[in-house]
Amino acid sequence: MASQALTYDGCNFFRQRLVLSTLSGKRVKIKNIRSRDDNPGLRDFEASFIRLLDKVTNGTRIEINQTGTVLFYQPGLLCGGSVEHDCNPQRSIGYYLEALLMLAPFMKTALRATLRGVTNDPTDPSVDLLKSTAIPLMKKFGLEGEGLDIKVVKRGMAPGGGGEVVFTCPVRRTVRPVLFTDPGKIKRIRGVAYSVRVSPQMANRIVDSARSVLNQCLPDIYIHTDHMKGANSGKSPGFGLTLVAETLTGCFLSAEMSSTPQGQGDPVLPEDLGRDCAKLLLEEIYRGGCVDSSNQSLALLFMTLGQQDVSKALLGPLSPYTIEFLRHIRDFFQIMFKMETQKASEDEMKGGDKVLMTCVGVGYSNINKTIK
Amino acid sequence: ASEAFLRQQQATPNLRKLVYGTVAGEEAGNYEEEEVGGLFRVSRPHDNKKHWTDAKDCSRFSPDSSHNWDIGEMLKSIRDCFVTGKWEEGQDAA
Structure with a gap:
């Protein structure tokens, strides 16, 4: 065996x-x-x-x-349904959620997962980031419909945790092939500056410094401040910022930063955090593509599992994690992608080189889903 | 045009090789053992392969540190990514 x-x-x-x-x-x-x-x-x-x-x-x-x-x-077999899980606080909920996002559309019944633990930490993509980038990405693959949502009920910073997130996802039989070749121009930047168990003023300080960087590029910037109190604020203090740039064609590029966990490393000033996070977003825009670097593997997975038709996606430089993911896709599904580099042209100021990924889907169909 | 085609032919297999080709090479990583005092063996990683396979499982892509976003040059390099930048022929903000 x-x-x-x-x-x-x-x-x-x-x-x-x-x-x-x-x-x-x-x-x-x-x-x-x-x-x-x-x-x-x-x-x-x-x-x-x-x-x-x-x-x-x-x-x-x-x-x-x-x-x-x-x-x-x-x-x-993937059965789905209502699931509750206490995630280990060594890693944030994003670690678990990234995998669930890949599996959720192929369950037998619609998934409703309640995950408890650390919602934001500096290592993993936070739930806010996945909510604002992975969800719209999944919608492009025809996974929309009622109930595709990530909801942050309670926020819990590392290392204590105590946050709660509800992820709901409908089931699909097949995934639609996609053509993401035009990233489009960025029309607006949105963001969430959150703070728990610290002064609510921290969030405002983050917003001011992030705006000071981004306003040089675009006037349409709105950053929410989200201050959770009492039982909804978890066990540890902290603050952070998630920024998302939306393009005309509905692609999302994101960046985020979170304060260092209590008792680990040097504390950061909210002003520095806002400025550095804004620079990270500029870096992400420089890399460009239709899918941001943290969701590359999710997009490539759905392209692989799509119906037997050609899917194309323009990505920024492939991250090491994505490269390994491509090797694993070859091992498990015998699919190899065609990769073409698109060099940045001289007269257009659109950042670095891009990669055009092309594949034919395996025609995966959800055998777990019940026929009604 | 033929030159452009050849250039593209060169660029494409490189990326393909990078992703799909190096797997066999990486598996060659080995441990070097040397004897100390005839009884104990010191084993240390031959290369950083072990660090890679046991590294932290994280999807975050660390940014290129060579980019300094404080200077105007860098900001200029992504200017056309925004609606405020230059538009291609045949496209318009409207």
Whole structure:
């Protein structure tokens, strides 16, 4: 049995492997997970991630050896429904949500996941970022319909957590092929400056400094301030900013920054955070493309799973995570993308080089969905 | 035109090779063992391959630090990404 499984080494790209395994139905075996580390084996957040996968599937078989350095995963059927999960606060909810976004459209029944834990931390894409970029991206693949939403009920900063997010997603039988070749021009920039358990004035200071940078490019900027109080503010203090640039063709580019968790590293000033985050957004705009760098793999996955027709997407430079994702797509679905570089032209001031990704979908259809 | 075609032919396989080709090369990473005092063996990573496979699983793309967004040149380089920039022929803000 285990000999037929795809075998990988190490704990990097852990989520990709399990998600693609679940979608393709292929078994996967991951060896040497931190085998040379002082503290070998799976970490708590990875165990928590496996438990989440176990909750949304039916019939999944998971075997982990004594030290936790070898994992064997035989995927079951995606059943969906109402799921509650306490995410380990070592990683933010974004870590778990990124994987759920990939799986959710292919469940048996519509997913309603209540995730508790850290909503914003400096490492993972925050729930605010995924809400404002991944959701519109999924809509482009024909996954719209009532109930595709991410709602931040309570905010919880790292390291304490205590936040709550509700993610709902309808099910689809097939994914529509797409043509994203024209990113369009940026018409507006929106954002959310949040603060919890600190002075509400922090958010205003962030907004002022971010605007001072971005106003040189575009007048249409609006940044909300979101200050959550009392029971909705989680266990740790903190603040941060999420910025999203929307283009005329409905593409979203985003950047975000969050204050350093309490007791870890140097504290940051809200002014610096606002300015640096605005520069990150400019960097993202320079990279460009129709999909921003944190959602590249989500877009490529839906292109792969699309109906048997050509899908095209213009992306910015591929991130290392995306490159590894492409290799995994080849392993699990035998799909290789055609990649063409589009050099930045001299007379147009549109940032760096872009990559045009082309593929023919595998014609994946959701076998889990019940026929009514 | 033929020159442009050749250039494109060169650029495309490079990217393809970067994504799909290097996997076999990466697996060659090995451990170097050297003996100390005849009894213990020191094993240290031969290259940074282990750091890569056991690295943090994170989708964030760290920005290019060479770009300094304080200077006007950089801002100019993305000017046409905005509706306030120059428009192509045949397109209009209306």
